[in-house]
Amino acid sequence: MKKVIPSVKGTRDFYPREMAIRTWLYNKVRQVSESFGYQEYEGPMLETLELYAAKSGEELVKEQSFVFPDRGGNLITLRPELTPTLMRMVAQRQGQLTYPLRWWSFGPFWRYERPQRGRTREFFQWNIDLIGAASPEADAEMVAIMASFYQAVGLTPEQVQIHVNNRRLMDAQLARLGLTSELRQSAFRLIDRRDKLSPEAWRAYALEIGLSEAQFDSLTALLENTALWEESEELVRFFEAIDALGFSAYTRFDPQIIRGLDYYTGTVYEGRSQVGGLRRAVAGGGRYDNLLADVGGQPLPGTGFAMGDVVITLLLEETGNLPPDLEASPAPVLVTVFDEEHLLAAYALAGELRAAGINTACYPLPDKLGKQFKYADRIGAQLAVILGPDELAADQVAIKVLAERRQFTVARAAAAAKIREILAAPPAS
């Protein structure tokens, strides 16, 4: 076999099956976003490096972005995330927009990372943000949207849980343990990594960054305290709102959720898969009240989250929640070609059916009928239509219901109506 030029590392080809999944996912995202009153928007895929230098982490920009010079020598970045773009778009029209702003987007992003299961260098991401509302109820709305999405795609609270915490609460608690401001930042990273290290290694790491034995013990106790949220007025209101929104089952307090991004200021949340082979974060976000000011706008509070397409698709595949018939032809009808002489008659009939609003494919050459039926079956068509000399002479067409191996003839003029009738009927299984 000839060598095929390879694709770019970490990219994916969307064959019809994968494309059908992506489109299905996009439609779910749209449906859920719109059900909460959010408007779709999109930004450019190319941004200046400068935009990210402002606030995204050092590592993200320097190590994990595709950056290249344009012909004028300016450094261009393939966007690794959407939030800075969103902040710029809002800042540019800050005075003209109506708040609270509810916007969502679903588009491609790039990160220069080592590809592996659940991680590619090119991926799609749902971003949804509520800007201009600082209330805990606004955070609850975001979490409700995330839960609503899980519900819409068939994921149960047993399969995915949204873990919620609040950075202000954690900061206050750490301060109470006597940690300095810098030490609190390190402690955030420490908390974030607890699941990844052995208890011994985690303890060693804690002492290494400067915690005392007593502080370490207190911190451990803090992270075991599932009632800690009661000490945060924000979280108390948050959970009351989640209750009112009807999504308590999907939501739980987890003092260990910190999230990596520096710009989060308050409530943070992370959707986590509880499914056997796939215990990982599938979506995450939080409150960022200083970000707009950081890109040159007037201060405006915001909260939002992102969900990548790769992990959620793996999860839906594993839980059997992807739709069936992903590869079926969009045409439920195949018009067969009886022989060479009747090829154009078949084309004409196919045209009539299309004009009647029925998606119709026509076999493009005079192969044996058996082969054409096999093809019809393979592409997922439900009906095959035959137009041979007998039918033509009687001004009829033969319609074959493939799944039932049943065939009958009908007047040509009535064919479209009859086909519509059969297609509308629930599939006999």
Added chain:
RNA sequence: GCGGCUGUAGCUCAAUGGCAGAGCGUCGCACUGUGGAUGCGAAUGUUGCGGGUUCGACCCCCGUCAGCCGCCCCA
């Protein structure tokens, strides 16, 4: 960026230094106006790529590319 595993027909995998194979799939025929079954037959490979060792390499060695697993990181 670091460490490990894997790479053989369209797919899943055998062959462990001595002629590159099987199952599934594909195609053809049985079946010149009718598909999923059955039978018979056929096609398909630079063993990821490049080098080395050897009389001889899918097999051993080096490099490289890709996928996967972990680290890092996680918008």
